[in-house]
Amino acid sequence: MAHKTLAIFAVLSLIGVVFLVYLAMTFEPPEATRTVELEAPIPRPVTPTFTPAPTITEPAPAIELTEVQAPEPEPEAVVETQSAPAEPLPSLNQSDAALFARLAEIELGASLMRLLAPDDLIRKFVVFAHNASTGELPQLEYPLRSLPSSFVVSDIDDNLYEMDPANYRRYDTLIDTLTGIDPQQAMPIYRALKPLIQEAYAEIGFQDDFDQVLMRAIDQIMNAPQPEGPFQLIKPSVMYLYADTDIEDMSPVHKQLLRIGPDNAAKLRARLPAYRERLQAGR
Numbered sequence: 001m002a003h004k005t006l007a008i009f010a011v012l013s014l015i016g017v018v019f020l021v022y023l024a025m026t027f028e029p030p031e032a033t034r035t036v037e038l039e040a041p042i043p044r045p046v047t048p049t050f051t052p053a054p055t056i057t058e059p060a061p062a063i064e065l066t067e068v069q070a071p072e073p074e075p076e077a078v079v080e081t082q083s084a085p086a087e088p089l090p091s092l093n094q095s096d097a098a099l100f101a102r103l104a105e106i107e108l109g110a111s112l113m114r115l116l117a118p119d120d121l122i123r124k125f126v127v128f129a130h131n132a133s134t135g136e137l138p139q140l141e142y143p144l145r146s147l148p149s150s151f152v153v154s155d156i157d158d159n160l161y162e163m164d165p166a167n168y169r170r171y172d173t174l175i176d177t178l179t180g181i182d183p184q185q186a187m188p189i190y191r192a193l194k195p196l197i198q199e200a201y202a203e204i205g206f207q208d209d210f211d212q213v214l215m216r217a218i219d220q221i222m223n224a225p226q227p228e229g230p231f232q233l234i235k236p237s238v239m240y241l242y243a244d245t246d247i248e249d250m251s252p253v254h255k256q257l258l259r260i261g262p263d264n265a266a267k268l269r270a271r272l273p274a275y276r277e278r279l280q281a282g283r
Contacts, residue, residue, distance in 0.1 A: 092196050095122050099193065106185040111177045117143050122193065126200040126210070133216035135251030147171070153233060153240065160243065161233040168261025175264040179271040187278050211279045218276045222269055224254040231258060 090098050096119055103109040117124055124143040131138045147170050153161040190197075197210050206213075232243040242248040247255065257265050 089193070089196060092122065092199050095193070095196050096120065099189075102189055102192075106189070107182065108177055108180050111173075112181065115144055115174060115177060117141075117145060122196055123200045123203070126197060127204065129210075129213055129217050130201070130204070130206065132220055132253055133213050135220050135253050137252040137256065144174075147174075151240070156232065159234055159236075161235065161240065163229065163231045163233060163259075165230075165261065167259060168264060171260040171264050175260060175267050179267045183271075183274045183278055187275070187283060191283075211282070215276055215279050218272045218279075220251070220253050221257065222272060222276075224257050224265075225250065226262070226265070227258070228262075229258070 089095075099121060100113055103113055120141075121143055124141050127138050127141060128143050149170050152164040152166050154164050156162050194210065201208070201210055201213070227244075227247060231247065233240040234243050235241070242255070247258070257268075260268075
C-alpha cells in the first residue's frame with residue numbers, strides 16, 4: 001500500500017518534472033526585446049527681432065519661394081533576435097537520460113531523482129496519471145520508488161488494528177520535495193516532453209490531450225473526502241482493510257491520501273492548484 005501511495009505524487013513530480021520531465025526549457029522565456037520610441041523635444045518659442053524696413057515707393061518685386069525637402073531619415077538597423085532551435089527530443093525508449101539531465105538543473109531536482117523510478121519513467125508516469133484520473137491506481141510499475149520503512153499499526157483487539165500516526169512521517173520527505181518544486185520550473189520540462197508523453201499515452205490506446213488527463217488526476221486529489229482519524233483496520237488476509245466500510249468503499253486514490261496524514265495532504269492540496277492553472281492555460 002505504501003508503494004501505491006508514492007505514485008499519487010508522481011503527478012506532481014512530473015507535472016513538475018516532467019510533472020514530471022527541460023531548460024532553457026526549464027526557465028520561462030525572457031520577454032521579447034522592446035524598442036522604446038522617444039518623443040521629439042518640444043521646440044522652445046523664439047522671439048524674432050525686426051529691423052525697420054526702408055520706405056518703398058514702388059511695389060516690391062515678388063519673391064519666389066522654393067520648397068526645400070527635408071532629407072529622409074536613414075532607416076534604423078533592425079536587429080533580429082533568433083531564439084535557439086529547440087533541442088531535438090530523444091526516442092521514447094531513450095528518454096530517461098534526457099529527463100534526468102534536465103531534472104538535475106532545477107532546484108530540488110537531485111532530491112526528486114532519488115525518489116523516482118530508475119527507468120522507463122515517462123511510460124510509468126503516463127499509466128499512473130491515467131489511472132489516477134479515474135480514481136484508480138495501477139497494480140505494477142509505479143513512477144516512484146517504494147518507501148523504505150514498513151507500515152505501522154497498533155493492536156486493539158483480535159483482528160482489529162489502528163493506523164499509527166507514525167506512518168504519516170514516512171511521507172514527509174516525499175511530500176516536502178514534491179511540493180517544494182516550483183511549478184514555473186517544472187512545467188517547461190513537462191511542455192518540452194509532452195510529445196513523448198502523448199506518444200506513450202497513444203501506446204496504451206488513448207488520444208486525449210494529456211493536459212486534460214492531468215487535470216482530472218489533480219481533481220481526484222483536490223475533491224477527495226477528508227474523514228478524520230484515527231482509522232481502524234482489519235486484516236482478513238494479507239492486506240489491511242479499513243474497518244469502516246464507508247472509508248473502505250472510497251476510491252483507491254482517496255484511500256491512499258489518508259495514508260500520508262492530514263498535514264501532508266494539506267501541503268499537497270495547497271500546491272496542486274498552481275499546476276492545474278498552468279495546465280488549463282496551456283502554460
